[in-house]
Amino acid sequence: MGKGQYLGEFELYIMAATARLGAANNDAYGLTIRREIETRAGRGVAIGAVYATLGRLEEKRLVAFSISEPRPVPGGRSRKHVHLTAAGRRALAQSTAMLTRMLPGLAPAPKKP
Amino acid sequence: MSAPLPPRIATWLLRVAATDEDRRFVLDDLREEFETIARESGDRAARRRYWRQALTSAAPLAAVRIRQLQPARVMRSLRHSVRVLRASPGATVVAIVTLALGIGANTAVFSVVDAVLLRPLPYAAPDRLVSAWQVRDGARAVIGAADYAEYAAGSDAFEALGAFMATTRVLAAGTVPEEVNGDVVSQNLFGLLGAHAAVGRTFAAQDARPGADRTLILSDAAWRTRFGADPAVIGRSVLLSGQPHIVIGVMRGDFEAPSRFFSTVQASFFLCAPASSATAPRGDRDLRVIGRLRAGVSVLQAQDALGRIDARLAAEFPDTNRDVRARLAPLAADVTQGVRVSLLVILACVGLVVLIAAINVANLLIVKALGQRREVAIRLALGAGRSDILVEYLVRGLTLSTAGAVCGLACGVWTRDLLAAAAPPSIPRLDHLTLSARILAMTLVVTVVSGVVAGLLPALQVLREGRTSNLKVAEQSSSGTRTARRWQGLLLATEIAAAIVVALGAGLLVKSVLLLNRVDLGFQTDRVLTFQLRAPDTRSDPAARLAFFRLVSERVARIPGVRGVAFANNFPMRGGWSGGLQVLAPSGPVDAEADFQAVSETYFATLGVPVIRGRAFTGSDRSDSPPVVIVSQALVDRFLPGVEPIGVAIRRRPGAPALTIVGVVGDIRRDGKFAAVTPQVFFAAAQTASYPVALEAMAVRAERENPRALLPSIREAIAGVNPAQSIANIRALDELLSASVASWRFNMLLLTSFAALALALALVGVYGVVAHSAAERTREIGIRAALGATKASIVRLVVGGALAWAIPGIVAGLAAAVVLARVMASMLFSVPPADVPTFAIVTALMTAAATMASYLPARRAAAADPLRALRMD
Numbered sequence: 001m002g003k004g005q006y007l008g009e010f011e012l013y014i015m016a017a018t019a020r021l022g023a024a025n026n027d028a029y030g031l032t033i034r035r036e037i038e039t040r041a042g043r044g045v046a047i048g049a050v051y052a053t054l055g056r057l058e059e060k061r062l063v064a065f066s067i068s069e070p071r072p073v074p075g076g077r078s079r080k081h082v083h084l085t086a087a088g089r090r091a092l093a094q095s096t097a098m099l100t101r102m103l104p105g106l107a108p109a110p111k112k113p
Numbered sequence: 114m115s116a117p118l119p120p121r122i123a124t125w126l127l128r129v130a131a132t133d134e135d136r137r138f139v140l141d142d143l144r145e146e147f148e149t150i151a152r153e154s155g156d157r158a159a160r161r162r163y164w165r166q167a168l169t170s171a172a173p174l175a176a177v178r179i180r181q182l183q184p185a186r187v188m189r190s191l192r193h194s195v196r197v198l199r200a201s202p203g204a205t206v207v208a209i210v211t212l213a214l215g216i217g218a219n220t221a222v223f224s225v226v227d228a229v230l231l232r233p234l235p236y237a238a239p240d241r242l243v244s245a246w247q248v249r250d251g252a253r254a255v256i257g258a259a260d261y262a263e264y265a266a267g268s269d270a271f272e273a274l275g276a277f278m279a280t281t282r283v284l285a286a287g288t289v290p291e292e293v294n295g296d297v298v299s300q301n302l303f304g305l306l307g308a309h310a311a312v313g314r315t316f317a318a319q320d321a322r323p324g325a326d327r328t329l330i331l332s333d334a335a336w337r338t339r340f341g342a343d344p345a346v347i348g349r350s351v352l353l354s355g356q357p358h359i360v361i362g363v364m365r366g367d368f369e370a371p372s373r374f375f376s377t378v379q380a381s382f383f384l385c386a387p388a389s390s391a392t393a394p395r396g397d398r399d400l401r402v403i404g405r406l407r408a409g410v411s412v413l414q415a416q417d418a419l420g421r422i423d424a425r426l427a428a429e430f431p432d433t434n435r436d437v438r439a440r441l442a443p444l445a446a447d448v449t450q451g452v453r454v455s456l457l458v459i460l461a462c463v464g465l466v467v468l469i470a471a472i473n474v475a476n477l478l479i480v481k482a483l484g485q486r487r488e489v490a491i492r493l494a495l496g497a498g499r500s501d502i503l504v505e506y507l508v509r510g511l512t513l514s515t516a517g518a519v520c521g522l523a524c525g526v527w528t529r530d531l532l533a534a535a536a537p538p539s540i541p542r543l544d545h546l547t548l549s550a551r552i553l554a555m556t557l558v559v560t561v562v563s564g565v566v567a568g569l570l571p572a573l574q575v576l577r578e579g580r581t582s583n584l585k586v587a588e589q590s591s592s593g594t595r596t597a598r599r600w601q602g603l604l605l606a607t608e609i610a611a612a613i614v615v616a617l618g619a620g621l622l623v624k625s626v627l628l629l630n631r632v633d634l635g636f637q638t639d640r641v642l643t644f645q646l647r648a649p650d651t652r653s654d655p656a657a658r659l660a661f662f663r664l665v666s667e668r669v670a671r672i673p674g675v676r677g678v679a680f681a682n683n684f685p686m687r688g689g690w691s692g693g694l695q696v697l698a699p700s701g702p703v704d705a706e707a708d709f710q711a712v713s714e715t716y717f718a719t720l721g722v723p724v725i726r727g728r729a730f731t732g733s734d735r736s737d738s739p740p741v742v743i744v745s746q747a748l749v750d751r752f753l754p755g756v757e758p759i760g761v762a763i764r765r766r767p768g769a770p771a772l773t774i775v776g777v778v779g780d781i782r783r784d785g786k787f788a789a790v791t792p793q794v795f796f797a798a799a800q801t802a803s804y805p806v807a808l809e810a811m812a813v814r815a816e817r818e819n820p821r822a823l824l825p826s827i828r829e830a831i832a833g834v835n836p837a838q839s840i841a842n843i844r845a846l847d848e849l850l851s852a853s854v855a856s857w858r859f860n861m862l863l864l865t866s867f868a869a870l871a872l873a874l875a876l877v878g879v880y881g882v883v884a885h886s887a888a889e890r891t892r893e894i895g896i897r898a899a900l901g902a903t904k905a906s907i908v909r910l911v912v913g914g915a916l917a918w919a920i921p922g923i924v925a926g927l928a929a930a931v932v933l934a935r936v937m938a939s940m941l942f943s944v945p946p947a948d949v950p951t952f953a954i955v956t957a958l959m960t961a962a963a964t965m966a967s968y969l970p971a972r973r974a975a976a977a978d979p980l981r982a983l984r985m986d
Contacts, residue, residue: 031142048170051135
């Protein structure tokens with residue numbers, strides 16, 4: 001990641017979700033990324049926003065795609081799997097590190113009712 | 114397993130919004146989720162979830178898609194378009210010329226609309242200027258000085274209320290005294306308009322005071338032509354009709370006098386009216402009034418304010434002011450109200466021509482696109498995006514329309530000048546045509562719209578095919594061409610409908626002009642030159658005046674090439690005098706209304722008015738002989754039916770001297786083609802001493818065309834009688850006649866040209882569509898021929914197929930034409946808007962033309978050798 005290039009909040013979510021899913025069983029694609037964010041962050045996410053952001057991250061060379069073979073079931077489809085590139089992993093690490101340095105001492109977020 | 118399907122409309126929305134790259138994955142992801150939720154929590158929850166996703170996803174996806182239309186991609190499409198268009202130069206040239214004609218005509222007409230209707234008036238804050246008039250007996254009337262003074266003093270709705278009236282004066286600057294046009298204006302008029310003098314000053318309060326020196330302001334043109342643009346003219350005294358006036362200012366060159374918007378003459382000078390007073394005679398009405406509204410006051414509020422004054426005046430002066438109401442309108446709307454409808458109708462017709470042109474080009478591109486079905490299918494299969502194809506066709510359409518617009522703009526500017534030169538003088542403000550930003554913007558809009566129409570239709574066509582077809586798609590596959598044929602049929606119907614609307618508008622105007630031409634004036638206008646001789650020194654002496662006119666007409670009659678000379682108080686189509694009279698019929702006196710004129714013995718012969726009974730005036734009708742009159746047939750028909758008119762007496766009012774009818778002449782329409790035939794009474798010029806009228810007009814009938822050629826000799830003859838005599842208002846009757854019908858002719862000429870253009874373009878379109886569909890059906894036609902179909906039946910099949918689209922087009926066009934005709938009602942002359950013969954003729958013409966345009970390709974298709982047709986694959 002070049003100097004002055006930071007991840008936006010939603011970009012960070014997506015990168016984090018991709019990293020988690022990739023570490024688990026290499027299963028990061030649009031739908032799973034969206035679910036991951038929805039379950040973990042507890043906010044609704046539009047699939048269009050996920051793909052639009054992934055497109056932007058690819059342009060920045062932080063993620064790469066690989067199209068899978070169609071699944072061997074009737075109506076099976078191919079998926080666009082997402083991986084973090086080396087630059088992407090670095091950017092994620094830097095952003096999370098910055099974030100962790102910034103957070104200590106802050107009052108905890110108000111509990112959701 | 115029959116899984117439930119995600120909602121279709123939501124899917125379509127996503128399909129449209131997403132890029133080619135993302136589309137498949139987004140849809141698959143959502144579908145996967147949809148199926149999971151449907152299994153777990155039921156259809157409804159799944160659908161709700163799907164819809165929410167679709168709605169929230171559309172915007173971010175579309176944003177990506179729009180970002181992807183990069184300039185580089187458009188440039189690539191542009192280069193590709195140019196290559197494709199250059200590959201078939203013939204079709205490309207046809208398309209560009211078609212669009213150039215449409216866009217050019219549109220630019221030309223819109224420039225006129227812009228100059229006349231859209232450009233603000235050349236005054237300060239023109240939106241607060243209003244025009245005021247009165248409604249008397251249901252008709253619009255100018256305002257009297259007394260009422261004007263009341264309005265100006267009694268209303269605080271206006272910052273100022275000004276007035277002006279046209280006038281003429283004899284100007285003695287130069288060798289020959291000449292009659293010039295000018296305006297008498299209220300002292301505040303220039304200030305009200307925000308107009309300033311270029312040299313000197315405009316009028317001030319002291320110029321209007323009683324007893325003030327007479328002052329004069331010159332127009333820029335008069336200052337340049339008559340005073341050599343000499344700034345020292347300020348302060349100089351100039352003789353106007355024998356009275357000295359001090360020149361106090363010269364207006365700027367760009368100043369347009371408001372009188373110019375109400376008449377065709379240009380004011381050369383401005384005189385200051387004395388301060389108006391409410392004590393002016395209430396019967397005299399001759400002022401046009403302009404007001405500047407106070408900020409925040411609406412036209413209606415101001416009109417109400419004047420209405421309260423009207424009510425008071427009606428109570429005070431019931432004789433002159435009962436039922437009189439002041440009316441106001443924004444000045445800009447008022448000065449163009451006579452031409453607004455016709456200009457907008459013309460603009461609408463030009464818009465239809467552009468539509469036809471764009472459809473023709475779209476058709477051309479559809480035909481080409483169908484030829485490229487295989488290529489497009491291959492490109493789609495190889496991964497080209499649908500948006501690539503769409504952009505490519507749009508760029509192709511826009512390339513054509515831009516090329517058309519460039520050519521169109523060039524010929525539009527030229528056409529516009531032609532238009533302005535041919536326009537009747539009744540259209541104001543045409544001397545200020547420029548290529549304004551508004552016109553360029555309008556041309557740009559027309560270009561983009563026609564380019565998009567021309568590009569989008571074929572793109573949709575080819576993409577539709579691309580989705581359903583596969584690589585095996587072949588030229589003769591009929592499933593794909595069926596939709597194409599439906600599209601083309603629809604375009605054909607639209608073209609025909611548009612063309613018929615324009616043709617009908619033109620038809621109604623042609624009929625109006627034909628009827629106008631057929632109106633019999635009752636006198637011959639050809640080769641007659643008329644002019645006015647106002648001799649101030651003989652005004653009070655009828656005998657001297659008569660002697661002067663006799664002498665002049667004797668001298669003019671001796672000029673070679675002159676066939677006849679007459680003089681009168683005035684000649685037809687140049688205004689006149691009317692009033693009441695009593696016809697002393699054998700059964701008792703009858704009150705009548707008639708037009709009056711005092712005429713010389715030669716009047717009827719010179720104008721070609723036939724003497725039906727009795728005699729014309731002769732030299733023996735002198736001031737001391739018994740007073741006689743000649744009347745027109747209409748007077749006899751109306752007031753002396755079944756009575757021998759010769760010998761009957763009339764008088765101008767009870768107790769006035771009786772005048773004996775000695776002749777009856779044919780009816781004339783004194784005020785021109787639009788006037789009704791009214792009873793006429795002619796007095797003998799030699800007996801004018803007893804009427805309130807002075808001889809001042811002369812008519813000369815030439816032996817050959819162009820009576821103006823006689824003018825130098827006529828001037829010489831007049832100067833021989835009185836060197837100081839000015840000649841004014843020199844007009845040939847033919848000129849007056851054509852000026853009176855000029856706006857009709859102009860509208861007709863324009864609409865007829867556009868109708869011809871629309872018709873030609875529409876027929877080219879019909880021909881193209883039918884030729885193409887016949888070519889597509891070569892195989893089918895071949896089979897029919899092989900199975901024994903006759904040539905006639907094949908021609909019927911193809912022509913019938915075209916008419917099946919053309920006839921609904923004609924019907925739709927007629928329906929739209931009824932609306933147009935109603936809007937055009939004020940442009941028509943004794944033709945009802947729903948004129949059945951015109952509708953019938955245009956319908957027949959259109960049907961015949963469409964049949965003809967489809968017959969030609971049909972015959973060619975029928976003539977093809979069935980064996981060759983079948984061997985095509």
